[in-house]
Amino acid sequence: MNTIPGRRVIMVVFLFFLLLPIYWLINMSFKTNTEIVTTMTLWPHQPTLENYKRIFTDESWYSGYINSLTFVLINTVISISVALPAAYAFSRYRFLGDKHLFFWLLSNRMAPAAVFALPFFNLYSAINLFDTPWAVALAHCIFNVPLAVWILEGFVSGVPREIDETAFLDGYSFPRFFVKILVPLIASGIGVAAFFCFMFSWVELLLARTLTSVNAKPISAIMTRTVSASGMDWGLLAAAGVLTIIPGALVIWFVRNYIARGFALGRV
Amino acid sequence: MDKTINQKAWFLVLPVFLVVAFSAILPLMTVVNYSMQDTFGNNQFFWNGVGWFKELLDPSTDLGGRFLASLGRNLLFSAIILAIEVPLGIVVALSMPRQGWTVAACLVILALPLLIPWNVVGTIWQIFGRPDIGLLGYTLNSLGIDYNYVSNEFDAWATVIVMDVWHWTSLVALLCYAGLKSIPDAYYQAAQIDGASRWAVFKAIQLPKMNRVLLIAVLLRFMDSFMIYTEPFVVTGGGPGNSTTFVSIELVKIALGQFDLGKAAALSLVYNLIILIVCWIFYTVMTNAGAERPEKQGAA
Amino acid sequence: MARIDLVDLAHSYGGNDAPAESFALKPVTMTWRQGGAYALLGPSGCGKTTLLNLISGIVTPSRGKILFDGADITPLSTRERNIAQVFQFPVIYDTMTVGENLAFPLKNRGVPKARIDARVREIANLLDLTPWLGRKATRLTADAKQKISLGRGLVRSDVAAVLFDEPLTVIDPELKWQLRSKLKALHRELDLTMIYVTHDQTEALTFADTVVVMHDGRVVQSGTPAELFDKPEHTFVGYFIGSPGMNIVPARVSGHEARIDGHVIGLHRNYGVLPDGANIEIGVRPEFVNVAAPASGLLSATIERIDDLGRVRFARVRIGEAKFAARVPPGFSVPDNDVGLVFDPAHVHVYADSRLVEGVA
Numbered sequence: 057m058n059t060i061p062g063r064r065v066i067m068v069v070f071l072f073f074l075l076l077p078i079y080w081l082i083n084m085s086f087k088t089n090t091e092i093v094t095t096m097t098l099w100p101h102q103p104t105l106e107n108y109k110r111i112f113t114d115e116s117w118y119s120g121y122i123n124s125l126t127f128v129l130i131n132t133v134i135s136i137s138v139a140l141p142a143a144y145a146f147s148r149y150r151f152l153g154d155k156h157l158f159f160w161l162l163s164n165r166m167a168p169a170a171v172f173a174l175p176f177f178n179l180y181s182a183i184n185l186f187d188t189p190w191a192v193a194l195a196h197c198i199f200n201v202p203l204a205v206w207i208l209e210g211f212v213s214g215v216p217r218e219i220d221e222t223a224f225l226d227g228y229s230f231p232r233f234f235v236k237i238l239v240p241l242i243a244s245g246i247g248v249a250a251f252f253c254f255m256f257s258w259v260e261l262l263l264a265r266t267l268t269s270v271n272a273k274p275i276s277a278i279m280t281r282t283v284s285a286s287g288m289d290w291g292l293l294a295a296a297g298v299l300t301i302i303p304g305a306l307v308i309w310f311v312r313n314y315i316a317r318g319f320a321l322g323r324v
Numbered sequence: 325m326d327k328t329i330n331q332k333a334w335f336l337v338l339p340v341f342l343v344v345a346f347s348a349i350l351p352l353m354t355v356v357n358y359s360m361q362d363t364f365g366n367n368q369f370f371w372n373g374v375g376w377f378k379e380l381l382d383p384s385t386d387l388g389g390r391f392l393a394s395l396g397r398n399l400l401f402s403a404i405i406l407a408i409e410v411p412l413g414i415v416v417a418l419s420m421p422r423q424g425w426t427v428a429a430c431l432v433i434l435a436l437p438l439l440i441p442w443n444v445v446g447t448i449w450q451i452f453g454r455p456d457i458g459l460l461g462y463t464l465n466s467l468g469i470d471y472n473y474v475s476n477e478f479d480a481w482a483t484v485i486v487m488d489v490w491h492w493t494s495l496v497a498l499l500c501y502a503g504l505k506s507i508p509d510a511y512y513q514a515a516q517i518d519g520a521s522r523w524a525v526f527k528a529i530q531l532p533k534m535n536r537v538l539l540i541a542v543l544l545r546f547m548d549s550f551m552i553y554t555e556p557f558v559v560t561g562g563g564p565g566n567s568t569t570f571v572s573i574e575l576v577k578i579a580l581g582q583f584d585l586g587k588a589a590a591l592s593l594v595y596n597l598i599i600l601i602v603c604w605i606f607y608t609v610m611t612n613a614g615a616e617r618p619e620k621q622g623a624a
Numbered sequence: 625m626a627r628i629d630l631v632d633l634a635h636s637y638g639g640n641d642a643p644a645e646s647f648a649l650k651p652v653t654m655t656w657r658q659g660g661a662y663a664l665l666g667p668s669g670c671g672k673t674t675l676l677n678l679i680s681g682i683v684t685p686s687r688g689k690i691l692f693d694g695a696d697i698t699p700l701s702t703r704e705r706n707i708a709q710v711f712q713f714p715v716i717y718d719t720m721t722v723g724e725n726l727a728f729p730l731k732n733r734g735v736p737k738a739r740i741d742a743r744v745r746e747i748a749n750l751l752d753l754t755p756w757l758g759r760k761a762t763r764l765t766a767d768a769k770q771k772i773s774l775g776r777g778l779v780r781s782d783v784a785a786v787l788f789d790e791p792l793t794v795i796d797p798e799l800k801w802q803l804r805s806k807l808k809a810l811h812r813e814l815d816l817t818m819i820y821v822t823h824d825q826t827e828a829l830t831f832a833d834t835v836v837v838m839h840d841g842r843v844v845q846s847g848t849p850a851e852l853f854d855k856p857e858h859t860f861v862g863y864f865i866g867s868p869g870m871n872i873v874p875a876r877v878s879g880h881e882a883r884i885d886g887h888v889i890g891l892h893r894n895y896g897v898l899p900d901g902a903n904i905e906i907g908v909r910p911e912f913v914n915v916a917a918p919a920s921g922l923l924s925a926t927i928e929r930i931d932d933l934g935r936v937r938f939a940r941v942r943i944g945e946a947k948f949a950a951r952v953p954p955g956f957s958v959p960d961n962d963v964g965l966v967f968d969p970a971h972v973h974v975y976a977d978s979r980l981v982e983g984v985a
Binding site: 176178203312 | 327331336337339340341347348350351354355356374415418422426433435437438447449457460462490493499522540550553554573575588596600607
């Protein structure tokens with residue numbers, strides 16, 4: 057009753073559509089360049105690990121991963137920790153300019169990265185953060201902090217006010233109430249917000265590439281650079297692509313049982 | 325639940341305000357500053373007032389022509405992908421299996437494209453679509469369809485759109501699925517007893533229960549497609565010609581390619597303003613939808 | 625409208641091969657009269673909602689058949705069964721007005737517009753929903769929403785039966801009374817077969833002509849409220865219905881006599897010799913036991929407390945280990961310690977293994 061006729065066919069076709077390009081990438085990553093360019097084969101006829109070997113023996117690749125994960129992590133931590141008190145305030149209180157502030161925050165989530173690329177470059181160069189993970193992490197805050205505030209506000213609103221009042225009556229101070237009672241209650245919400253912060257920071261390239269040059273270059277940017285340096289090395293490009301998909305795939309695998317609840321964003 | 329008035333709540337929002345203000349207001353001020361000036365390089369700037377803005381909105385000038393053309397392309401692009409992704413996302417959400425291990429499997433595969441770095445998404449489709457080495461391009465060409473996204477405008481558009489559908493339909497589907505999951509079984513049972521057809525169930529129960537998440541989905545998809553940069557840039561580089569040059573791509577070309585900071589800054593401001601207006605419309609609709617609380621005096 | 629027959633109907637959520645004791649509904653055969661007002665009464669988890677969902681077709685039975693007017697409808701879907709059902713929590717269609725909500729079941733069945741309008745107005749009028757017909761249903765209170773759900777259940781005049789699954793749970797107590805008597809009146813007016821599931825005996829006894837009491841997946845008695853009160857066929861019916869419930873005490877019974885704690889109580893009927901090994905109890909409602917001053921020949925009991933229910937007072941007493949409730953006659957001043965109990969033999973029943981034993985007059 058709550059599903060539609062032919063749903064199995066639709067689902068299979070759609071998943072096939074999602075997986076086919078990814079399969080092609082994986083397929084290509086195990087081929088030699090000769091095989092790629094000269095023949096059209098549905099699976100590698102002369103499978104090779106050469107592409108992956110080249111990546112793993114190059115130290116800049118390895119550091120690219122570390123750089124990416126570093127700024128993603130810093131960004132997630134900053135976003136969640138500043139967003140939590142704000143989400144509480146927006147959910148519980150009315151104050152001067154609250155609605156405008158909330159809207160202004162949300163509008164920043166929507167601001168095009170392209171607009172900020174150059175000013176950010178100037179700004180972070182001026183304060184000597186250019187080419188550090190901190191520059192990227194802070195830059196990504198512009199869209200992740202509003203998102204985190206918005207998601208967490210939904211979850212905090214799901215916690216009955218009576219809980220706050222009881223805690224204050226029981227003599228909890230505000231910080232203690234916050235850490236001991238509220239945070240555990242919205243732990244799933246924090247997880248959801250962290251997931252989305254991770255997601256949007258991990259996939260972003262324009263700002264990450266603009267704000268780094270050598271030392272803090274993210275993995276996805278290194279990928280483009282390596283390839284352009286060595287001409288059109290399709291096999292290597294494919295292998296690099298596969299390697300950048302893996303962290304995301306791992307994260308999804310770990311949260312697979314929470315995806316349905318997570319995408320409700322505490323608001324359904 | 326009535327909120328209490330408490331001005332001290334500002335202290336709780338202060339960290340967010342500072343972090344975002346640092347990232348948004350300072351750079352924006354730079355942008356405003358640039359937008360009024362002209363430069364011949366060497367960090368020498370000349371006052372240009374509202375000159376750039378005038379040019380920007382005048383299609384007969386080079387800047388205005390490029391901006392308005394890319395704006396038109398971008399709006400068309402957003403309209404097309406919304407028209408495809410929203411219905412498709414709903415259909416996919418409705419097609420989700422009900423229980424068993426297949427649910428988790430479907431969710432994982434659906435979420436996968438969302439966590440692939442955007443330039444890799446571009447790379448995947450660049451490889452996949454190439455007539456010489458890509459499965460899609462090769463197959464289409466061997467079927468007699470002359471497909472080449474590098475040289476043919478229509479093919480380039482089709483590729484960019486299919487890529488976006490591939491990349492983002494899952495987001496709509498997952499949001500809708502979460503909305504559907506929140507409908508209690510009693511609703512379906514009641515509809516069955518009321519003799520509702522499949523279509524009536526969708527219209528009377530599923531769609532209304534999904535409307536909040538759908539609004540979120542439409543907002544996110546519109547905004548993200550309106551500022552799309554990385555994926556089409558990797559695949560088509562904005563070409564052939566300027567046919568897939570969207571506003572962000574145009575902006576980066578002007579700013580980082582030509583280092584025309586004044587023009588780029590003026591473009592940025594107008595671009596931002598458009599987004600702000602659209603965002604405001606959505607926000608108003610969304611808060612109104614959320615404010616539908618039961619009235620105190622009912623029919624009781 | 626239809627007569628409903630259940631033939632050896634049983635259901636297990638674990639499938640037909642599950643052990644018999646785990647069945648949510650144990651095999652039952654019974655008939656529901658056309659146009660009757662029935663209540664399915666029992667504590668949570670007794671299988672009453674399962675039975676209701678079997679009739680409406682939301683659940684398919686593991687075993688047995690359901691007949692509407694003699695026709696087997698077991699394999700039919702809910703939609704084809706022509707049943708209306710009202711759920712515990714209000715189900716309303718958010719996007720529609722109150723009027724559209726009420727018209728929905730009729731519209732889906734292609735009833736002509738003029739007849740829909742007439743019927744919707746009639747039902748809205750009966751439920752006092754007329755002023756809200758044009759309003760969006762989503763903005764109303766829970767009470768009003770449940771009234772809409774009720775209205776949708778009642779709007780079709782051709783249904784085999786209207787099923788109610790604890791429909792007044794979300795309603796305020798004061799309004800509950802009002803709605804319950806309204807339902808009763810609607811039953812008379814609309815001439816529909818109604819089956820009302822509840823765990824509240826007051827609700828069941830005031831609504832129904834026939835109350836079906838369920839316990840642990842079994843129908844233990846089906847009868848008029850008076851029958852359930854006067855002659856419970858199962859000790860469970862005895863103490864579940866009535867407030868306070870029936871007194872059940874172990875006894876030894878032979879012929880016209882029951883012995884409790886060595887004391888003899890006279891019985892109205894002759895029970896001969898009861899089967900060996902059975903667990904024999906006697907049951908008597910507190911209304912038919914009076915406390916009196918202790919006297920020889922009376923069963924003596926120790927007073928624990930007095931419950932004043934306004935019109936009557938009940939004494940909670942103890943006979944040996946067994947707890948007992950008895951009526952305090954008007955004007956009787958209760959002593960502090962022991963009292964005697966006076967039984968009305970016509971209302972003392974004998975139970976073997978919880979089931980009523982019919983004596984011989």
